[in-house]
Amino acid sequence: MDKIWGQAREELLRIVGADSFATWIEPLRLSAIEDGTAQIACPTRFLSDWVSRHYSNDILTVFEQMGSQVQRLQFETRAPSPPRRAAAAAPAPRPSVKTPAMARASTRATEDEMSSPLDSRFTFENFVVGKPNELAHAAARRVAEGGPVTFNPLFLYGGVGLGKTHLMHAIAREIQQRQPEARVLYLSAEQFMYRFVQALRDRTVMDFKELFRTVSVLMVDDVQFIAGKDSTQEEFFHTFNTLVDQGKQIVISADRAPGEIKDLEERIRSRLQCGLVVDLHPTDYELRLGILQSKAEAFRAQHQDLQIAPGVIEFLAHRITSNVRVLEGALQRLFAFASLMGRAITLDMTQECLADILRASDRKVSIEEIQRKVAEHYNIRLADMIGPKRVRTVARPRQIAMYLAKQLTSRSLPEIGRRFGGRDHTTIMHGVKKIEELRSADRSLAEDIDLLRRLLET
Numbered sequence: 001m002d003k004i005w006g007q008a009r010e011e012l013l014r015i016v017g018a019d020s021f022a023t024w025i026e027p028l029r030l031s032a033i034e035d036g037t038a039q040i041a042c043p044t045r046f047l048s049d050w051v052s053r054h055y056s057n058d059i060l061t062v063f064e065q066m067g068s069q070v071q072r073l074q075f076e077t078r079a080p081s082p083p084r085r086a087a088a089a090a091p092a093p094r095p096s097v098k099t100p101a102m103a104r105a106s107t108r109a110t111e112d113e114m115s116s117p118l119d120s121r122f123t124f125e126n127f128v129v130g131k132p133n134e135l136a137h138a139a140a141r142r143v144a145e146g147g148p149v150t151f152n153p154l155f156l157y158g159g160v161g162l163g164k165t166h167l168m169h170a171i172a173r174e175i176q177q178r179q180p181e182a183r184v185l186y187l188s189a190e191q192f193m194y195r196f197v198q199a200l201r202d203r204t205v206m207d208f209k210e211l212f213r214t215v216s217v218l219m220v221d222d223v224q225f226i227a228g229k230d231s232t233q234e235e236f237f238h239t240f241n242t243l244v245d246q247g248k249q250i251v252i253s254a255d256r257a258p259g260e261i262k263d264l265e266e267r268i269r270s271r272l273q274c275g276l277v278v279d280l281h282p283t284d285y286e287l288r289l290g291i292l293q294s295k296a297e298a299f300r301a302q303h304q305d306l307q308i309a310p311g312v313i314e315f316l317a318h319r320i321t322s323n324v325r326v327l328e329g330a331l332q333r334l335f336a337f338a339s340l341m342g343r344a345i346t347l348d349m350t351q352e353c354l355a356d357i358l359r360a361s362d363r364k365v366s367i368e369e370i371q372r373k374v375a376e377h378y379n380i381r382l383a384d385m386i387g388p389k390r391v392r393t394v395a396r397p398r399q400i401a402m403y404l405a406k407q408l409t410s411r412s413l414p415e416i417g418r419r420f421g422g423r424d425h426t427t428i429m430h431g432v433k434k435i436e437e438l439r440s441a442d443r444s445l446a447e448d449i450d451l452l453r454r455l456l457e458t
């Protein structure tokens with residue numbers, strides 16, 4: 001079982017990412033596989049509920065990929081046997097954010113568990129600065145240099161893969177190096193919630209509060225995760241206030257601006273807005289070029305025989321515009337391919353080796369995707385997008401979808417009309433005009449549209 005689970009964990013780590021893995025998958029063990037059912041031991045009921053609701057599909061997919069006969073999962077709440085490191089696929093231990101002061105504290109075990117490990121690649125030196133991220137970078141540097149707290153919190157936001165986590169790790173690492181006695185606690189909002197719920201269950205809330213309220217710097221990644229989770233928000237709010245009152249620095253990241261996070265309590269929203277809010281804009285050509293050049297240089301420092309033909313880096317910077325993570329992935333694949341084949345990286349080879357990525361970044365948004373995203377965003381049924389209902393709560397999102405279809409696709413008005421349940425092109429024209437007018441008058445609608453557009457374009 002350990003061997004199978006070790007293999008499955010490796011794959012799960014890749015799928016769910018290091019943070020979610022450490023929080024949700026790491027504590028699980030595979031106890032048996034019988035008649036197509038995998039029995040998975042979870043240390044707490046909460047964990048088993050959460051994992052079964054959010055990660056069952058991922059786990060089943062991984063079993064399927066491994067060629068196993070597992071069809072169902074059964075979660076049991078019982079203390080798992082201690083993990084066997086040899087079979088485990090947990091990430092190699094990386095330095096975690098803890099300090100000598102933390103080690104002396106009586107709650108040491110909890111603090112160690114609480115902080116997320118830092119990725120050693122995510123430093124300021126490795127962060128390439130360009131127009132789209134210069135403000136975020138400057139603010140992050142300022143916070144990392146320490147000194148009097150000038151803006152609190154620092155709120156960094158931006159789309160997927162644009163460097164938020166990189167900057168957060170760089171700040172944490174730099175503070176740690178400059179002020180070894182500072183207690184920096186860095187974790188994701190998901191982990192904050194998990195630890196809080198665990199403290200509630202174990203009746204150790206006072207320890208939890210004490211721990212969070214005595215740190216020097218609190219850094220919380222992906223704060224949008226706590227939206228809609230009432231008691232976690234409440235606890236976060238109090239922690240936040242106590243630290244700000246004590247003049248302690250807080251750094252927060254999210255995938256959108258505080259004003260755009262739905263189901264976030266108003267008082268938290270306004271607290272988050274009262275420091276410095278900076279965003280990481282989508283990359284431009286120059287920044288992509290800079291990032292590619294710096295990564296290629298780093299790679300060539302270790303593989304001197306690697307040849308990259310002129311124009312390849314420029315070609316990639318021009319063609320792959322989605323985000324830095326995709327850009328990095330493309331480059332890594334190219335390097336791996338070139339060293340395996342012992343070939344120089346030419347333009348032809350790049351096109352052949354990255355055909356799928358290049359096709360995907362060519363991809364145009366479809367009207368169906370627009371309808372689906374808009375329906376999800378406004379919580380209406382997808383069928384209402386094409387149906388006849390005229391109530392405002394349905395008609396307005398429908399018009400927004402029409403507007404986005406006009407903006408983001410090259411379809412004609414009659415074609416769009418057909419996809420909206422056979423409506424006439426004049427109805428589409430009217431919808432598009434209406435939204436254009438409302439956009440300039442209604443700020444929150446304009447923000448909604450920008451958000452949807454970003455979601456659809458990434």
Ligand SMILES: Nc1ncnc2c1ncn2[C@@H]1O[C@H](COP(=O)(O)OP(=O)(O)OP(=O)(O)O)[C@@H](O)[C@H]1O
Pocket residue numbers: 121122126127128129133158159160161162163164165166167255291324325328
């Ligand atoms: N300006 C940059 N210079 C160098 N590397 C970068 C830059 N921006 C992003 N990266 C790299 O791109 C990858 C994705 O960045 P990161 O994980 O920080 O994104 P993110 O904004 O946190 O995304 P997500 O919301 O998906 O977590 C990382 O490997 C990071 O090192």
